[in-house]
Amino acid sequence: MSPTEPQDNPLLATEGLPRFGAIRPEHVEPAIGHLIEDNLAQVARLVAAVDEPDWENFVEPLEELDERLSRAWSPVSHLHAVMDSEPLRAAYNACLPRLSDYSTELGQHEGLYRAWQKVAKRAPAYQPAQRRLVENALRDFRLSGVDLPKEKKARFREIASRLAELEARFEQNLLDATNAWEKSITDETRLAGLPESARALARQTAERKGREGWLFNLEFPSYLPVVTYADDRELRREFYEAYATRASDQGPHAGRFDNSQVMEEILALRHELARLLGFASYAERSLATKMARSPEEVLGFLRDLARRSRPQAERELAELRDYAREHHGVTGLEAWDIPYYSEKLRQHRYRITQEELKPWFPETRVIPGMFEVIGRLFGVEIRRSDEPVEVWHPEVRFYEIRDRASGELLGQFYFDLYARPHKRGGAWMADCLSRIKTAGREQIPVAFMTCNFTPPVGDQPALLTHDEVQTLFHEFGHGLHHMLTRIDWPSIAGISGVPWDAVELPSQLMENWCWEREALNLISGHVETGEPLPDDLYQRMIAARNFQSAMQMLRQVEFALFDFRIHHEYDPARGGRIYQILDEVRREVAVVRPPGWNRFAHGFSHIFAGGYAAGYYAYKWAEVLSADAFSLFEENGVLDPETGRLFRETILEQGGGADAMELFVAFRGREPSIEPLLRHSGIEG
Numbered sequence: 001m002s003p004t005e006p007q008d009n010p011l012l013a014t015e016g017l018p019r020f021g022a023i024r025p026e027h028v029e030p031a032i033g034h035l036i037e038d039n040l041a042q043v044a045r046l047v048a049a050v051d052e053p054d055w056e057n058f059v060e061p062l063e064e065l066d067e068r069l070s071r072a073w074s075p076v077s078h079l080h081a082v083m084d085s086e087p088l089r090a091a092y093n094a095c096l097p098r099l100s101d102y103s104t105e106l107g108q109h110e111g112l113y114r115a116w117q118k119v120a121k122r123a124p125a126y127q128p129a130q131r132r133l134v135e136n137a138l139r140d141f142r143l144s145g146v147d148l149p150k151e152k153k154a155r156f157r158e159i160a161s162r163l164a165e166l167e168a169r170f171e172q173n174l175l176d177a178t179n180a181w182e183k184s185i186t187d188e189t190r191l192a193g194l195p196e197s198a199r200a201l202a203r204q205t206a207e208r209k210g211r212e213g214w215l216f217n218l219e220f221p222s223y224l225p226v227v228t229y230a231d232d233r234e235l236r237r238e239f240y241e242a243y244a245t246r247a248s249d250q251g252p253h254a255g256r257f258d259n260s261q262v263m264e265e266i267l268a269l270r271h272e273l274a275r276l277l278g279f280a281s282y283a284e285r286s287l288a289t290k291m292a293r294s295p296e297e298v299l300g301f302l303r304d305l306a307r308r309s310r311p312q313a314e315r316e317l318a319e320l321r322d323y324a325r326e327h328h329g330v331t332g333l334e335a336w337d338i339p340y341y342s343e344k345l346r347q348h349r350y351r352i353t354q355e356e357l358k359p360w361f362p363e364t365r366v367i368p369g370m371f372e373v374i375g376r377l378f379g380v381e382i383r384r385s386d387e388p389v390e391v392w393h394p395e396v397r398f399y400e401i402r403d404r405a406s407g408e409l410l411g412q413f414y415f416d417l418y419a420r421p422h423k424r425g426g427a428w429m430a431d432c433l434s435r436i437k438t439a440g441r442e443q444i445p446v447a448f449m450t451c452n453f454t455p456p457v458g459d460q461p462a463l464l465t466h467d468e469v470q471t472l473f474h475e476f477g478h479g480l481h482h483m484l485t486r487i488d489w490p491s492i493a494g495i496s497g498v499p500w501d502a503v504e505l506p507s508q509l510m511e512n513w514c515w516e517r518e519a520l521n522l523i524s525g526h527v528e529t530g531e532p533l534p535d536d537l538y539q540r541m542i543a544a545r546n547f548q549s550a551m552q553m554l555r556q557v558e559f560a561l562f563d564f565r566i567h568h569e570y571d572p573a574r575g576g577r578i579y580q581i582l583d584e585v586r587r588e589v590a591v592v593r594p595p596g597w598n599r600f601a602h603g604f605s606h607i608f609a610g611g612y613a614a615g616y617y618a619y620k621w622a623e624v625l626s627a628d629a630f631s632l633f634e635e636n637g638v639l640d641p642e643t644g645r646l647f648r649e650t651i652l653e654q655g656g657g658a659d660a661m662e663l664f665v666a667f668r669g670r671e672p673s674i675e676p677l678l679r680h681s682g683i684e685g
C-alpha cells in the first residue's frame with residue numbers, strides 16, 4: 001500500500017502523540033492537502049446544514065476541524081525546525097501557500113461569517129470564555145474585510161496581496177544588501193581586540209571562500225564583535241557605516257538595494273487598508289487585536305518611560321565620556337565608539353563574564369532546580385514520564401506535569417536540549433497538542449521545549465551560561481502558559497488568542513527567578529563541588545545586570561515611538577515623512593544622536609517586513625507587565641506558594657479566555673504600573 005493512503009498516513013491519526021518513528025516527508029503533502037480539502041468541505045456542509053448554529057452544533061465542530069489540522073501540521077513544522085532535510089523542507093514549503101490560502105478562504109467566507117453572527121446572538125447565555133471566543137471570531141472576520149461592499153472588498157484583497165509582496169521585497173533588499181558587503185583583512189594587527197571566537201569565524205568564512213586571511217561580513221555574529229571589540233577605530237567606523245546604511249540611498253552601496261520607495265508604498269497601503277476597515281490609522285488597526293486600548297495610551301506609556309529614564313541615561317552617557325577620556329584619552333565619542341568603550345567600561349567596573357559563571361550552572365543542577373522552583377510556586381510536579389513515546393532523536397526526553405495536590409495529569413512536554421546539525425538555533429516553545437474538551441473527548445496539552453545548549457562532553461554535564469539559564473526559564477514561562485491552561489477550546493486555550501503585547505508576560509516573569517538568591521540556591525551548584533553560587537560573584541552579577549539600562553531603555557523607546565508615530569500620523573497628502581518623524585523622535589527621547597547619513601529605518605524589518613508594525617511597543621509593554629507581576633512576589637516572598645497559585649489561576653490557566661487587562665487586574669489587584677520595571681532596571685526616574 002502506498003504511503004498516500006489515508007489509513008497509513010501517521011499524520012492523519014486523530015488521537016495520541018505524534019508518531020515520530022513513522023512520520024516521513026512523503027506523508028506531509030498528502031496529509032495536509034487531504035485535511036485542507038476535507039475541512040473546507042466540512043465547513044461548507046456545516047454552513048449549509050445547520051440552521052440554528054450554536055455552541056455544540058457549530059463552534060465545537062469548527063474547533064475540532066482546526067485541531068485536527070494543527071495536530072498534523074505541528075509535528076511537521078517541528079521536524080522542519082529540529083531535523084531539517086531536503087525532502088522535508090520541500091514538503092514543508094509546498095504546504096505553506098496552501099495553508100495560507102486556506103486561512104484566507106475561511107477568513108472571507110461569507111456564509112461562515114453569517115453563521116457566526118447567529119452564534120453571537122446566543123452569546124449572552126454563554127460563559128465569559130465562550131463569549132470571548134465568539135467576539136474574537138467576529139473581530140477576525142471584520143479585520144479580513146468580510147463585510148465590506150463588493151468594490152471595497154476587491155480593493156482590500158489587492159492591497160493585502162501587494163503588501164505581502166512589498167514586505168517580502170523589503171526583506172529581500174535588506175538581505176541582498178547584507179550579503180553584498182564584506183571586508184577581507186590580511187594584516188593581523190588590524191584584528192587587535194577581537195575575541196578568539198570572532199577571529200575563528202572570520203578565518204573559517206575566508207577558508208570557505210578560498211580566500212587569504214580573515215573575511216568579515218554584516219551578519220550579526222560577524223558584525224557585532226567588530227564594533228564592540230576592535231581596537232582599530234577606522235575599522236569600526238567602516239563597519240558601522242556599511243551596516244547603518246544597508247538597503248538605502250547612503251553608504252558604500254548607495255541606491256543599489258534602496259528600500260526608500262518600498263517603505264513609502266508600504267505605509268501608504270497600510271493606511272489605506274486601515275481606512276477601508278473604518279480605522280483612523282494603521283496604528284488603530286494594530287491595536288484592534290492588542291491589550292493596549294488606544295493610540296493615546298501607547299504614546300503616553302512610551303513617553304512616560306522616556307521621561308523617567310532620560311536623566312539617568314544622560315548620567316550614563318556622561319560616565320562613558322569621562323571614562324573614555326580619562327582611561328583612553330579619547331574625546332568626541334562617535335556612534336562607532338559607543339559600543340566599544342561601553343564594553344571596556346563594563347569590564348573595568350564589574351570584571352564578570354558569562355564564561356566565568358558556567359561551572360555554577362550544570363544542566364544536572366539547573367533543570368531539577370527549575371522544576372523545583374516551578375513546583376513550589378505553582379503547585380505542580382514535573383517528572384520524566386514512564387510512558388513509552390516515539391521521539392525524533394535519542395537525546396529527546398519526555399516529561400509530565402501533574403497537579404501536586406490532586407495528582408491530575410495537566411500537560412506533557414518533549415525536551416530537546418542540545419545543539420546539533422540540522423537543528424535551528426535559539427530556544428523556543430511550540431504547541432504540539434492543544435487542550436480540547438468537548439462532548440466527545442478530552443485531550444491534554446503537549447509542548448515542544450527546544451534549546452540549543454552545548455552538548456555534554458565526556459562525563460561532564462552540559463554547563464550553561466547565566467544567559468542560557470534565563471532563556472530556559474523564559475521558554476518555560478511560555479510552556480506553562482500552554483500546559484497549565486484550563487480552557488477547553490484550542491483557539492483560546494494556552495497562548496492562543498492572547499494578545500501579542502501580553503503573551504510575553506509569563507515568559508518574562510519567569511526570568512526574574514534567575515536573579516533571586518533563594519532560587520539561585522536551588523538552580524546553581526558548582527559542577528565539581530556542588531557549592532551554590534558564591535556571594536561575591538552573585539553581587540557582581542547583580543551589579544552588572546543594569547549597566548547602561550537607562551540608555552538601553554531609551555533606545556527601545558525610540559524605536560517603538562518611531563514605529564507607532566509613522567503608522568499613526570500617516571497623511572496621504574504629505575507621505576511617510578519617515579526620517580522627519582525619526583528625527584523628531586530622537587530629539588524628543590534619545591541621548592545618543594547618530595550621524596545624519598544613518599539609515600536605521602531602511603533595515604527595520606520588524607516593522608516593515610514583520611508582524612511588529614505599530615506593535616514594536618509590545619516588547620516594553622510586556623516587560624512592564626512582567627516586572628509589575630513579579631513585584632507582587634517580591635512583596636509576598638519570591639517563592640510564596642499563595643502568590644504562585646494566584647498567578648496560575650488568573651493568568652496561566654486562563655489563556656486567551658478573557659480580556660488581558662482584566663486578567664492582569666485579577667492577579668495584581670490594579671492596572672499595571674511602570675514603577676517596578678524602572679526599579680528592576682535600576683532607573684531612579
Ligand SMILES: [Zn+2]
Pocket residue numbers: 474478504507
Ligand atoms: Zn518569548
